[in-house]
Amino acid sequence: MMLAGAQIVDESSVAYTSGKSGNTETSAAMPPEQGSSREAQSVDWNPASAQGLHMVPKVDPVDIHFSNITCTVKLGINKGSKQILHGVNGRLRPRQLIAIMGPSGAGKSTLLDVLSGYRITGVGGAVFINGRGRIMKRFKRMSCYIQQDDRLQGLLTVGENMALAADLKLPTKLDKYEKGEVIEDILTNLGLYEHMNTRGAQLSGGQRKRLSIALELINNPLIIGLDSSSCTQVVQLCQTLAHQGRTIICTVHQPSASLFALFDQVYVLAAGRCMYQGTTKNLVPYLQQAGIPCPKYHNPADYIIELSCGEYGQDKIDLMANKSENGKALDWFDDHQSIPSMEGLRKLVPLSVLRDTEPTGGDEETIPNEMSILSKEHFNRWYSLGSYYISITIVDLPISIVGCAVFSVIVYTMSSQPLEIARFSMFFAISLYTVLVAQSFGLMIGAVFSVVEHS
């Protein structure tokens, strides 16, 4: 991927700041009354009542600009390649809840993958953060990406999942009460506090999505990418979080008119090209001006998807792609005349204020037993791969030692070897090394190939 990275930026000062003060005795370590998951699931949650998190981002929200983004995938040996994104451009304004919309297969998830930095192979173009070329390492510190499939530890309860994430992501200088406050604040806002003792696997789909968001909110990201969000509660919550000073980008399929109205900004894709970008309420005037007015009493979100599917002809798709200049046109933003240029943004956010005040992580160890969880958690910077490897090796070590000892005793005695401690020790040590190397090969094979477990 060509990163327009001539200039070094450091906007990673997304330090943890809790606006909450006072009684540190209140701790998420003290969950509500134990209840069955069914009881817990009957508790209502109204996202409109969420006040927003106490911990608000410490630095100004970010302005994202992407230019000429292309994405090509190889289809296999002798099958050629396929271009998914065709040089799309766009501007994602700060403090906004942004919807990426379009028909199935339009490239929404791919665009979000590219913008989040999750997909880098076969990608071209440039992404700018506050007018400066994105530096991936720093970008990852201030952002998180929640993918379509919720990769959660199903056997851990909501509280345990949160405590694990807090230990991994929050600075070690915070004590358990302060971490507890952060957890309590997030879970209360996300309507999950009552489900503290419910296991991940027992949560409903919407609750799982909220838990995925809760886990990523722990280190207070400035930019949140959320793939596939169609639940009103989740979108309402995202709106509150965005207006607190975060940039939140969601992919949505076919939103109802009321869900659509919750978004501040819309980016419509069709077959990898931009059909519209601007505020939600300017979509209808845009279509009017393009000569393809939205019929009365028709949901504009449905109408633009129908147009993007080609239901009204390919010429309408070409018309919209030209009118939006494949995402370059900024005319349909309310503040289009005052949107700062890249240079203006660089002046607004000078390098000197972008110091790296990012907290250092806590004990960077855990034992996720699924590759998908590992890749999600590692991508979102919960811990390094080295820490993961060391921790699983340490956890496996007692079993390996016992197994090796049993094996060595049996094989050594049955093969009538000389009964000398030094020789036996060498035999045992070689067996143990072999086990460790074999385990590493196992991990490597598991990482390189897509290993599917059949039950």
Ligand SMILES: Nc1ncnc2c1ncn2[C@@H]1O[C@H](COP(=O)(O)OP(=O)(O)OP(=O)(O)O)[C@@H](O)[C@H]1O
């Ligand atoms: N690795 C890949 N190899 C081949 N084709 C791919 C690959 N990734 C994506 N595609 C194709 O690219 C197109 C866009 O995929 P993408 O998942 O971004 O669409 P989408 O708009 O998010 O769709 P949906 O709304 O159904 O999730 C689809 O036709 C998909 O099949």
